[in-house]
Amino acid sequence: MTKSIIIDAYECNGCGSCMEICPEVFAIDEAEKAFLIDSEAEITDKVEEAAAYCAKKCIHFE
Template identity: 30%
Template sequence: MAREVEVDQEVCIGCGLCASIAPEVFRLNDGGVSEVYNQSGAEEDKIQQAIDSCPVSCIHWR
């Protein structure tokens, strides 16, 4: 089973970095914070780059 990525929206500051790195996976919602809208939108290494780039470490694999 493939890993899934999730965003802790309580911690997210809405910087948009993840959405700029992997727009096929992440977007900012109406509340101005990141959400995952397409789990299979990018390869795991690209998603990992977004995770590693998050300034508040709110994106995680589950």
């Protein structure tokens, strides 16, 4: 089964690093939490890089 990108919004601190690395998939909402622009986005190298650089380690693949 294909994995999905999951953001733990509770842990997210809204730093914006994911959006800087991969703006086609991640954005920050008014509450300063990351969200997925496309909930069915593919896990590309950029998405994996964003997850790796997330200081809160709150981007998961499930």
